[in-house]
Amino acid sequence: MVILSGILETMDQGRQRSIARASGAWAAAAFLATVFVASASQAQLAGHGGPIRALAVSPDGDSLLSGSFDTAAIHWSLKSDTATEVLRYHADAVDAVAFLKDGRMVTAGADARIAVWTAGQQQPDLLLEGHSGPVVALAVSPDGSKLASASWDHSVRLWSLTDGAARVLEGHQQNVNGVAFAPDGMSLVSVGYDLALRIWRLPDGQPEVVTLPAPLNAVTVAPDGEIVAGGSDGKLRMLTTDGKLSGEMAAGSKPIVALALSDDEALIAAAGIDGTVTIVERKSRSVLRTFVVPGSPVWSLVFLHDATTLVTGGAEGKIRRWNVQNGEPVGSNQFGTPVDSLAAYAGDHGAEVFRACVACHTLSAKGVQRAGPTLAGLFGGKMASLPGYRFSEALKKMDIIWTPETLAKMFEVGPNAYTPGTKMPEQRIGSAEDRRALTDFLARATLQ
Numbered sequence: 001m002v003i004l005s006g007i008l009e010t011m012d013q014g015r016q017r018s019i020a021r022a023s024g025a026w027a028a029a030a031f032l033a034t035v036f037v038a039s040a041s042q043a044q045l046a047g048h049g050g051p052i053r054a055l056a057v058s059p060d061g062d063s064l065l066s067g068s069f070d071t072a073a074i075h076w077s078l079k080s081d082t083a084t085e086v087l088r089y090h091a092d093a094v095d096a097v098a099f100l101k102d103g104r105m106v107t108a109g110a111d112a113r114i115a116v117w118t119a120g121q122q123q124p125d126l127l128l129e130g131h132s133g134p135v136v137a138l139a140v141s142p143d144g145s146k147l148a149s150a151s152w153d154h155s156v157r158l159w160s161l162t163d164g165a166a167r168v169l170e171g172h173q174q175n176v177n178g179v180a181f182a183p184d185g186m187s188l189v190s191v192g193y194d195l196a197l198r199i200w201r202l203p204d205g206q207p208e209v210v211t212l213p214a215p216l217n218a219v220t221v222a223p224d225g226e227i228v229a230g231g232s233d234g235k236l237r238m239l240t241t242d243g244k245l246s247g248e249m250a251a252g253s254k255p256i257v258a259l260a261l262s263d264d265e266a267l268i269a270a271a272g273i274d275g276t277v278t279i280v281e282r283k284s285r286s287v288l289r290t291f292v293v294p295g296s297p298v299w300s301l302v303f304l305h306d307a308t309t310l311v312t313g314g315a316e317g318k319i320r321r322w323n324v325q326n327g328e329p330v331g332s333n334q335f336g337t338p339v340d341s342l343a344a345y346a347g348d349h350g351a352e353v354f355r356a357c358v359a360c361h362t363l364s365a366k367g368v369q370r371a372g373p374t375l376a377g378l379f380g381g382k383m384a385s386l387p388g389y390r391f392s393e394a395l396k397k398m399d400i401i402w403t404p405e406t407l408a409k410m411f412e413v414g415p416n417a418y419t420p421g422t423k424m425p426e427q428r429i430g431s432a433e434d435r436r437a438l439t440d441f442l443a444r445a446t447l448q
Contacts, residue, residue: 003384052313061305067094101144109134178219191216218259230256251278262307291327318344350441396419404439
């Protein structure tokens with residue numbers, strides 16, 4: 001795990017939890033359709049099984065692409081509000097997504113890999129490998145020939161979308177969190193935890209370095225060339241094409257974790273770690289309005305091409321639409337409403353203990369796939385034996401049969417002590433009564 005520094009503790013812990021829970025998840029798997037409906041008015045989508053880490057709108061405005069810590073990307077139809085396909089390749093959280101000009105899609109993840117997809121295909125057309133840390137931001141060049149990626153390995157890479165050849169741009173001293181092309185494609189802007197905003201002059205790649213007062217988490221560039229950066233101090237900073245500071249304003253009191261710019265260049269949307277979304281009029285540097293999205297934080301947002309609708313992705317796995325002029329929800333306000341899988345167990349103490357686990361695990365093999373393996377048929381099975389799931393080599397070598405006793409022991413001493421080599425987040429259940437309630441519940445709820 002990359003050591004995070006220079007940012008508020010809340011941001012640090014939030015990102016670490018999201019990445020840690022996604023670790024060791026599904027590898028390349030078959031295409032899964034998740035459309036169960038005949039009309040948008042009756043939409044019942046499976047949706048994501050975890051926080052929405054990235055969003056992108058297709059050039060024609062008809063599609064949305066979302067990436068989640070559940071290791072999947074979903075291609076949505078904005079005409080019918082239904083999922084058209086699920087893209088599964090990454091072994092970790094999908095932290096960045098993009099559409100190419102030709103309609104292909106790009107996904108990038110905490111597994112340090114980038115995949116280029118053609119709609120309807122079950123496997124990527126092109127794999128871009130070379131980063132050694134999570135890839136957290138992508139940008140497509142104006143002419144569509146190149147892709148830029150920002151990574152926590154402290155580097156930016158510039159990829160040819162023709163042959164996959166890469167050029168490494170180095171200089172950041174800490175995690176790089178954002179990247180964006182200038183409108184003419186002759187410059188690339190990157191921002192990082194090291195307070196640095198770098199303007200890379202292409203093709204030679206020589207950078208101009210601007211040091212700002214706070215760690216930087218996101219960047220976008222307007223069609224007129226103005227650079228907008230979002231910092232961990234909740235402030236937006238605007239810079240000219242040559243890196244001169246031209247404006248500064250507070251968008252909130254918490255770290256900004258995502259930025260979006262409307263097609264008409266008029267509005268900036270800034271998402272805070274506390275779930276607050278601030279809409280800013282770019283030219284006047286004034287706040288149009290602020291609203292709070294349920295289930296903070298808001299990890300991702302994007303304007304639709306009408307410039308009046310904002311789409312947000314939150315920690316609770318929901319994708320919502322908002323009218324930016326009045327801050328009110330639009331339509332059903334979400335794609336793919338997750339159902340409370342524990343609603344049927346109201347009043348069951350073991351189910352309440354298990355509630356901390358539902359972000360990563362389902363009780364049924366028919367449930368929405370999440371970052372961790374399903375627990376269906378758990379007891380009596382050998383550790384790391386579930387077909388199709390990518391377990392660590394350390395777990396595969398352990399001769400442990402899951403029983404109420406072995407599971408209770410793991411939560412008594414902690415996964416790291418009981419199953420060394422696991423990528424499961426460290427957590428313990430100190431109460432013997434709670435451990436017994438949990439194992440009793442799982443014995444009933446995970447029967448095939």
